[in-house]
Amino acid sequence: MTARQEGAVDRPAGRRAAPERTLDPADWASVRALSHRIVDDAIDHLRDVRSRPCWRPMPPEVEATFATALPREPMPLAEVYGEVAARVMAYPMGNIHPRFWAWYMGASNYTGALADFLAAIQGSNLGGGNHAAACLDRQVVDWCKEMVGFPASASGTLVSGGSMANLIGLTVARNIHAGIDVREHGVAAIARPLRFYGSDQMHSCHRKAVEALGLGNRALIRIPSDEECRIDLAALRRAIANDRTAGLEPACIIATAGTVNTGAIDDLPALAELAREERLWLHVDGCIGALLAIAPENRWRVEGIERADSLALDPHKGLHAPFEAGCALVRDACAHHAAFAVTPEYLEGKPRGLAAAPWLHEYGPQTSRGFRALKIWMALKEHGVAAFGALIDQNIAQARHLAELVAAEPLLELVASAGLPIVCFRYRPPGLKEKALHALNVEIMLRVQESGIAVLSDTTVKGRHCLRVAVASHRTRSDDLDVLVEEVVRIGQSLTGAESGFAAYLRTPGNPSAEGRAVR
Numbered sequence: 001m002t003a004r005q006e007g008a009v010d011r012p013a014g015r016r017a018a019p020e021r022t023l024d025p026a027d028w029a030s031v032r033a034l035s036h037r038i039v040d041d042a043i044d045h046l047r048d049v050r051s052r053p054c055w056r057p058m059p060p061e062v063e064a065t066f067a068t069a070l071p072r073e074p075m076p077l078a079e080v081y082g083e084v085a086a087r088v089m090a091y092p093m094g095n096i097h098p099r100f101w102a103w104y105m106g107a108s109n110y111t112g113a114l115a116d117f118l119a120a121i122q123g124s125n126l127g128g129g130n131h132a133a134a135c136l137d138r139q140v141v142d143w144c145k146e147m148v149g150f151p152a153s154a155s156g157t158l159v160s161g162g163s164m165a166n167l168i169g170l171t172v173a174r175n176i177h178a179g180i181d182v183r184e185h186g187v188a189a190i191a192r193p194l195r196f197y198g199s200d201q202m203h204s205c206h207r208k209a210v211e212a213l214g215l216g217n218r219a220l221i222r223i224p225s226d227e228e229c230r231i232d233l234a235a236l237r238r239a240i241a242n243d244r245t246a247g248l249e250p251a252c253i254i255a256t257a258g259t260v261n262t263g264a265i266d267d268l269p270a271l272a273e274l275a276r277e278e279r280l281w282l283h284v285d286g287c288i289g290a291l292l293a294i295a296p297e298n299r300w301r302v303e304g305i306e307r308a309d310s311l312a313l314d315p316h317k318g319l320h321a322p323f324e325a326g327c328a329l330v331r332d333a334c335a336h337h338a339a340f341a342v343t344p345e346y347l348e349g350k351p352r353g354l355a356a357a358p359w360l361h362e363y364g365p366q367t368s369r370g371f372r373a374l375k376i377w378m379a380l381k382e383h384g385v386a387a388f389g390a391l392i393d394q395n396i397a398q399a400r401h402l403a404e405l406v407a408a409e410p411l412l413e414l415v416a417s418a419g420l421p422i423v424c425f426r427y428r429p430p431g432l433k434e435k436a437l438h439a440l441n442v443e444i445m446l447r448v449q450e451s452g453i454a455v456l457s458d459t460t461v462k463g464r465h466c467l468r469v470a471v472a473s474h475r476t477r478s479d480d481l482d483v484l485v486e487e488v489v490r491i492g493q494s495l496t497g498a499e500s501g502f503a504a505y506l507r508t509p510g511n512p513s514a515e516g517r518a519v520r
């Protein structure tokens with residue numbers, strides 16, 4: 001305040017300046033007290049997560065509050081927080097809950113949350129510059145290389161998640177194989193259309209990537225997968241040969257280390273060999289599986305991953321960093337830099353001072369970047385990398401336990417369990433056809449969600465619709481999976497029992513349609 005008052009003295013006599021605005025609190029003491037309360041509430045929220053429903057629907061009156069207009073008038077921060085506590089914190093997605101097994105996500109962690117707070121307090125922009133946060137960002141990328149066995153000479157960048165990390169790898173692949181300066185001339189100038197290959201199990205983000213790269217969805221060839229849901233190598237070889245004959249330009253193999261459906265891992269050493277023979281770029285989507293490299297009991301499953309030209313991994317999955325945190329690694333650092341670097345005058349490096357460091361924004365499409373490295377860095381320092389590896393092994397052992405429970409229960413059918421933390425199964429009483437089984441299992445999934453006991457998702461594996469459980473939580477215990485199996489059987493039995501309206505529905509001729517939502 002003194003400086004401001006001194007400044008005011010310089011103004012023409014007789015005019016008092018109005019106090020200038022700032023977003024800083026007027027009363028630091030009360031904001032400190034409120035902050036302490038928020039931290040206390042946050043710790044209770046996390047400590048008691050197991051005792052709350054995994055997910056619950058929002059009452060319509062709560063949902064309606066999210067449609068109110070732009071606030072014009074101020075509101076005390078304590079009241080704003082009161083709304084957050086009552087309407088936001090109370091209705092989470094649920095992925096930090098020990099019995100959340102839908103899709104494949106991480107479960108976050110308290111240290112990471114503290115880091116996100118501190119990152120925001122420091123507020124540094126990780127577009128680059130000569131400051132500690134930028135050094136730490138580079139260090140986390142170096143640690144990612146070390147975890148998966150990439151050489152220190154490789155480059156990398158932290159991004160929002162696996163989708164962006166994959167986009168970065170595929171961008172470098174496109175540019176290297178375009179045969180022209182594609183950054184200057186665009187994809188229309190490419191002589192022969194580029195072809196990218198992945199299995200029919202690959203993640204949907206690759207489609208978004210080839211679309212964003214201007215290559216079009218048809219440039220992405222879906223190669224059939226084998227019985228174990230891994231890319232069929234013979235079919236891949238044939239597709240590459242046929243495309244060459246047809247005058248197209250095979251450019252990139254996208255291997256998946258851990259598919260979303262079943263956790264299948266493509267044959268990485270064979271694909272590395274094939275890519276070398278055919279002079280193709282090998283990109284590995286390791287969003288689920290790359291971090292098996294730090295898990296002593298399971299790292300053998302991803303041997304060969306270090307031979308990729310580019311690799312996407314997802315610290316917000318395997319390292320439980322709070323969203324968002326993905327990482328792209330590229331073996332050829334020059335190719336990576338050449339794909340994104342643009343240096344306008346206002347971002348030129350300088351010999352000394354804040355701009356005396358390589359810019360981090362030259363490795364991806366973003367200019368301003370958040371300080372997402374800190375949450376990974378703090379949690380790795382606190383627990384050590386071995387703890388995260390052991391958790392991955394633990395999740396895989398828990399999935400094996402679930403697969404055993406399913407196999408031992410006559411009313412359940414194991415559909416897929418590839419040795420990864422993903423198990424696919426279905427409730428299968430005798431006498432029901434595929435369509436009825438589909439409707440029944442969807443209904444079981446929804447009722448499990450609505451009960452608040454657990455959350456799982458569903459998928460179709462080799463033509464069989466099934467429930468899908470992805471154990472990717474440091475909070476899950478084996479007995480949580482015992483509870484799941486009991487609940488699925490209990491709900492399945494009640495739905496198919498003589499008294500059940502759903503059973504009558506299943507018996508109605510023409511019902512149920514595979515898509516139809518079941519009636520109660």
Ligand SMILES: *Cc1c(COP(=O)(O)O)cnc(C)c1O
Nearest residue numbers: 161162163203258260287288314
């Ligand atoms: C999760 C996932 C992605 C997408 O990653 P996001 O972090 O959700 O953007 C891509 N590929 C695979 C195999 C995944 O499991």
